Amino acid sequence: MATRPVVLLGDPVLRQEAREVEELDEGVRTLVRDLFETMDHEEGVGLAAPQVGVPLRVIVVDPRLEDDPEGGRIALVNPRIVEHSKARERGREGCLSIPGVDEMVERAVGITVEAMDLEGNPLELRAEGFPARVLQHEIDHLDGILYIDRISPLARDLVLKRYRRLREEEGGKG
Numbered sequence: 001m002a003t004r005p006v007v008l009l010g011d012p013v014l015r016q017e018a019r020e021v022e023e024l025d026e027g028v029r030t031l032v033r034d035l036f037e038t039m040d041h042e043e044g045v046g047l048a049a050p051q052v053g054v055p056l057r058v059i060v061v062d063p064r065l066e067d068d069p070e071g072g073r074i075a076l077v078n079p080r081i082v083e084h085s086k087a088r089e090r091g092r093e094g095c096l097s098i099p100g101v102d103e104m105v106e107r108a109v110g111i112t113v114e115a116m117d118l119e120g121n122p123l124e125l126r127a128e129g130f131p132a133r134v135l136q137h138e139i140d141h142l143d144g145i146l147y148i149d150r151i152s153p154l155a156r157d158l159v160l161k162r163y164r165r166l167r168e169e170e171g172g173k174g
């Protein structure tokens with residue numbers, strides 16, 4: 001197991017359509033272990049394979065639900081949202097690939113996701129509220145979509161300005 005460096009906004013891998021996983025081989029299992037370790041290390045609640053430079057349709061999520069004995073921690077292979085609720089709500093989102101900034105993003109309140117688990121078994125899960133938000137955010141990454149694409153142009157300009165200023169300040173520290 002190892003952490004892998006998280007790629008940042010501007011890396012083309014974040015903007016490409018990730019490929020479906022066709023075989024659950026040792027490479028994919030190692031990828032999933034590394035995604036969990038990297039997510040924990042970065043204190044994130046979700047991570048998609050393209051964020052560590054691997055353009056495959058694999059995500060891990062850990063929305064840290066206190067009422068869920070399993071902790072809600074799962075890896076999904078080839079996840080697909082098959083149903084969105086009509087109801088939508090706004091909530092704050094950040095992204096490990098755009099560190100230091102966040103913004104309110106409108107998402108479906110509830111979704112149904114079909115995917116495979118690490119043994120290759122098909123699974124369907126229904127999520128609402130924060131876990132549904134995390135899943136939508138991570139599955140977007142597999143299509144090259146970032147949360148800043150889902151906010152108004154004005155909000156996006158402000159987020160990007162804040163982000164660039166932060167990066168410059170960090171660079172200035174040497």
Ligand code: NI
Nearest residue numbers: 094095096097
């Ligand atoms: Ni993200």
